[in-house]
Amino acid sequence: MKRYVALLAMSCLALTLQAQTSPKETVTKKYPIGGSYPSGAKLKAVPDLSLRLAKFKAVRMPFNRAGLTAKQVAMVEKLVDASQYLESIFWRQSDPQGLKFYQQLEGSRNPRDQEILRYLFINGGRFDLVDNNTAFVGNEKYSPDRGLYPRGVTREQIEAYVKAHPEAKAELYSPYTIVRWNGSELVGLPYHEVFRAFLGPAAADLRAAAKLSDDPEFAAFLRARADALLSDHYYASDLQWLDLKNPKIDIIFAPYEVYLDDVLGVKTSYGAAVMIRNDAESKKLEEFQQYIPDIQEALPLDAADKPDKHGQPTPMEVVDAPYRAGDLLHGYQAVADNLPNDPRIHQAKGTKKMFFKNFMDARVNYVILPLAKQLMAPEQARLVSGEGYMLGTIAHEISHGLGPAFARTATGKMDINEAIGPLYSPLEEAKADVTGMFALKWLVDKGVLPEKELDGYYASYVADLFRSARFGVAEAHGQAEMMEFNYLLEQGAIQPVSEEKIRDRKTGKVTLRTVPLRYEMNYEKMPGAIASLTKELLGIEATGNRTEAEQWFAKYGKMPGELSVALESLRNVPVDIYPIFSFPEKVQ
Helix, strand or coil: HHHHHHHHHHHHHHHHHHHHCHHHHHHHCCCCCCCCHHHCCCCCCCCCCCHHHHCCCEEEEECCCCCCCHHHHHHHHHHHHHHHHHHHHHHHHHHHHHHHHHHHHCCCCCCHHHHHHHHHHCCCCCCCCCCCCCCCECEHHHHHHHHCCCCCHHHHEEEEEEEEHHHHHHHHHHCEEEEEEEEEEEEEEEHHHCHHHHHHHHHHHHHHHHHHCCHHHHHHHHHHHHHHHCCCCHHHHHHHHHHHHCCCEEEEEEEEEEECCCCCCCCCEEEEEEEEECCHHHHCCCCCCCCCHHHHHHHHCCCCHHHCCCCCHHHHHHHEEEEEEECCCCCCCCCCEEEEEHHHHHHHHCCCCEEEHHHHHHHHHHHHHHHHHHHHHHHHCCCHHHHHHHHHHHHHHHCCCCCCCEEECCCCCEHHHHHHHHHHHHHHHHHHHHHHHHHHHHHHHHHHCCCEEEEEEEHHHHHHHHHHCCCCCCHHHHHHHHHHHHHHHHHCCCEEEEEEECCCCCCCCCEEEEEEEEEEECCCCCCCCCHHHHHHHHHHHHHCCHHHHHHHHHHCCCCCCHHHHHCCCCCCCCCCCEEEEEEEEEEE
């Protein structure tokens, strides 16, 4: 009877949350311009908001209909409509109060309101990802619970509760529940119940898109994914997704990533990407697939922690994304993805790796190359290239699927993200970075890639360290690459240079001249430093050693003062791009 009462209470709480997140609420309730704040006048924003906005370059990502049939165009439009429902869910997970601000400012013609609105959209909330999650509007301090946990709850509180109530662990640690207090009890409310008002219409859109598809396997996947949205059971449809054979149109459509969860590091956020395959570029990736099992075996890790990759399909696609939503739209603009994240699927079938060409081209042209020119030694900056960056990105995404599938802890086998906690995301991003560079060196040593290009691969990798470091240590990629940079600096693989030698042509006398700070790579030390860091990070994941991960990031995760000054001076180079799609922004 007690369990029945508890379940009834959970159902009531879920219905309450569902009512609070219903799209009908925001569709029927029209906020005045500026909402309850006339012209947004009472919304206090940071005085340098215009400068912060200037760090993000608007880049158009048009929907290119060339080569698509009328039915395919209609299907893309239906998939975009479905994705916009996930966008609305993401805001409720990321920052419910930020969503209220966004809705209150929509429609305002006040220039200041429009700036606040744009920066809210870039960050997916009130907290500036480039400024370590400080609020840029309002007075509230960042809290790691976001919309995923009760306000102010800590990891230690949840762990203590689970110790006293072990039967509650599954629902509290589930990737697909919102944690709330129900009296003195912590309960996990299923996503498919809390967000039913959005997931129902999204599922209907997927089914409608399936009817427009000429690809029977893709249509079957869409129907299976629609069912999964309404049950939170994604395993079967994920397997179907991996079995798709070079679909012309594809989607990412699920709660996959755990970047939002700074409490337990296990809660997923909804994200979507509509993708159109680039056949010519995709074919170039095929040669890498055959070497993945051999790279896995070559990793500096105990054999027991290296699941066999032989016989696993490794689908890889180069795509253009005419639309993205949720965790693929806000903040850090991913140029690639490696999914699903479920370790059971990694063991059974591997992962799918997608490379967003339109986003990658924009990042290289507007961020990577200008950064390299200003922060790296000139002869090394000239080696940075779009091709080198692309190969590094490919190796990074492949490496997300390499290494241990589970952590072997003192209490037994455990998912790595559960074992490591909130630091899992930066740890995994760093692991993929350095393991990817380890893999490129292995491919060069085996003659698969030309040896003469290796220095360029390293140069492109270092240029990207500077790019990610500008996000600060509140963002997973920034935290990861800041740690990598500091380790390579300690190992002498990267060296700061603030003087250069000047030789007098007449006398031959050499003098030193002070120049703006730049960084040089030591090519001889780089391979050894990459290999040792790869071994360290793979080892932390294999053992699930949370304490070691915390100590490692405490030691290497801080921004050096000289680098901070150098990065701050680069105001003419954007931190990142933000996409402008052919489809309207839509948040309910």
